[in-house]
Amino acid sequence: MDHVQIGPPDGRTPPCVAPGDSIPVFIAGHFPNGCFTLAKVEVLPDDSMGPMPRSPGVRLTVEDCACCTIVCVDQPVRWSASIKLPPLPAFAYKLPVELVRTSCNSTIARFAAGYPYVVSDSCARRIGCILPSFDPGGAPNECDAQIGPGQPARLTLFLRSTTALSGLQGELALSDSTLHVTRLAAAGPAQGMRLRWAPTPRGARFALISDQGAPILPVPPNGPAPPVLEIEVEQGATAPTPVTLLDLVQLLAADGAGQEVPWCPTLAAGPSFRYAAYARICSGPRPVAHCDFNGDGREDIRDLVLMVRCLRDSALCGDSTAHFDCNRDGTFTLDDVLCCAGSILGQDCVACPPGETRDARDLKLGLGPPVGRLPSPGLPIRIEGGSTIGGARLTLRFPEDRYDVSGVDLAGAAPTWIHVTHVSGGRVVIGLIKAADAVVPETDIAFTLQLALKPGREPGGEVALESAELAAPDGVRLAANVPALRQPLGGAPRIALSENRPNPFAGSTRFAVTLDRPGLVEVGIYDLGGRRLVTLHRGELPAGTREFSWDGRLGDGARARDGVYFYRAAAGTETLARKLVLLQSP
Structure with missing residues (x-):
């Protein structure tokens, strides 16, 4: 038996089940070859008369088919079985599991083990709640979208949930x-969910269904609500009212088990309260935005590029820049660019109008393996083809429960770049803006995201690129093929061990250990019996190649005898060893 799962697969240790619920048990393992078969799975009632409740058991009967006239596959064969135990009162239990091996219908061996689990009221399934919104950070009376003839209103429905969701209606x-x-x-x-929708006389009905788990993940209390639905609204021949409300009159959510997830309760705390489930669509001219430099109704990385371009050459500014005074100091300077960057990086631009785009399929983004030391790893990020870029907005997800973001190191990029970062809810948004042309045109932009391990936490998790918005030096959006990039942070590094030189040797020999990421490594010399004679290194090593040498001496300083030895490097569960020969005599 390789795996025994009691109760729902929610990762609790020990497994936890609510009173009154049937208790599912899932058992999996492998047979040594194809002759073995799982003949029976049964529940064994507890017949004891003690004062404390006890768990019924599970018996698995395995036949080795010694009397069968079949040809068996001589390789391991996986098996699994599931069964349900009756509901039990609240208590701490141990599940007896008995494995019986039979041969020619006769029992020849029995194996038994116990697996702890708990039945408690605190184990009852916790149903989360949802909170939809069209503009999570909006003010009560502002317009969420603008509409006009030939100009559709573009809106985004955001959804905050405390549990993973697999369906919306x-x-x-x-x-x-x-x-x-x-x-x-x-x-x-x-x-990745399947969307079905149909217009109605008043609006539209829709359904989102996932056939692969629950992709809408829960959001941390301080994290940003993710977008789930983009909406376009157009006007007919008749001019609309100055303000139209788009109401989410119904939203039904379901988790991975098909249970309904209700709306979160909200309280109206005065006039600033805004009910989360409606949006305001305004008709007429667009209001002036302090950071909407290109006047397309949205504020994004393209506006930052154009603002820097204007600062470098006033002839490229177009209209007066007086209304781009983001920090309200009466002048338009680089401080206003940074002010706008802080605002823009804190919001998602999922509903940005498409506008003009330029093909940039030659651009490539890459995440490299961590560098530096374990407590403060750095994640290298590279944009190949950087000479065509005037600005970039990268959103990366990182394991906030393990690490803090300590900064961004632009040492690998030209000094003409400026950057701004925004960290919230396990995501870091990095904004890059080219402030001037480099003396030597750069083909790549390389920088490092610096992380710091939180006290008492173990390295682990991964960094993933969620989105990348790129703009050319003239502010045009760049259409690049950006793949889903992920880079593990923790766990044991993969190691490579070079040949030792010279071999055989008399005085000393050298070899190298290469790691793909920082990690804890042990390097030593061993005899043919596997006994460690010398420890050359035990502790942390950075990513890269480190050279070691052995002078033929043992741990006590004495010279080792001529013969065959092994040098070995171990990291986590991976161990590599090579042979070396010591010949001190001619």
């Missing part, structure tokens, strides 16, 4: 019948 309703919902598209973590 909802209805949208417009307060003005002259407007129509013309497009719905899954966004963010819902992009």
Whole structure:
């Protein structure tokens, strides 16, 4: 038996089941060859008469088919079985599991083991809650989208959930019948889900269903709500009212087990309260935005590039820059660019109008293995083809429970780049803006995301690239093929061990150990019986290659005898060893 799972697979230790619930048991393992078969799985009632409740057991009967006239596959064969125990009162139990081996219908061996689990009221399944919104950080009376003839209103539905979701069903309703919902598209973590929708006289109905788990993950208390649905609304021949409300009149959410997840309770705390489930669509001219430099109604990385371009050459500014005074000091300077960058990096631009785009399929993004020491690893990030870029906005997810973001090191990039970072809810957004042209055109942009391990935590997790927005030096959006990039941070490094030189040797010999990431490594010399004679290194090593030498002396300083030895490097569960020969005599 390789695995025994009691109760729901929620990762609790020990397994936890609520009183009154049947207790599922899943057991898996492997047979040494194809002759063995699982003949029976049964529940063994507890017949003891003691004062304390005891768990029923599970018996598995395995036949080795010694009397069968079949040809067996001579390789391991996996097996699994599942069964349910009856509900039990609250108590700490141990599940007896008995494995019986039979041969020619006769029992020849029995094996038994016990597995602890708990039945408690605290183990009852916890149903989370959801909180939808169209503009999580918006003010009560601002416009969420602008609409006009030939200019659809683009909105995004965000969803904060305390549990993972695998399905959504909802209805949208417009307060003005002259407007129509013309497009719905899954966004963010819902992009891999199946979307079905249909227009209605008042708006639209939709359903999002996942056939691969629950992709809409729970959001930390201080984390940003992810987008789940993009919405486009167009006006008809009749001019709409100045403000139209788009209401989410119904939203049903389901978790991975098919249970309904209700809306979170909210409290109206005064006039600043904004009900989360409606958006305001405004008609007429667009209001002036302090950071919307290109006037497309959204503030994104393209605006930052154009602002820097204007600072470098006033002839490229176009209209007056007075209304781009982000910090309200009366002048337009680089401080306003950084002020806008702080605002723009803190928001997702999932509903940005497409505008003009330029093909940039030659651009490549890469995440390298961690460098530096374990408590403060650095994650190298490289953009190949950087000469065509004027700005970039990269969103990366990192294991916030293990690490803090300590900064971004631009030592690998030209000094003409400036950067701004925004960290929230396990995500770090890095904004890069080219402030001037480099003396020597750069082909790549290389920088390092610096992390710091939190006290008492173990290295682990991964960094993943969630999105990348790129803009050319003239502010045009760059359409690049950016793959899903992931880079593990923790765990044992992979090691490589070079040949020793010289071999055989009389005085000393040298060899190298190469790691793909920082880690704890032990390097030593061993005899043919596997006994360690000398420890050359025990502790942390950075990523890269480290050279070691052995002068033929033992741990007590005495010379080793002529013969065959092994030098070995071990990291985690991986161990590599090579042979070396010591010949001191001619």
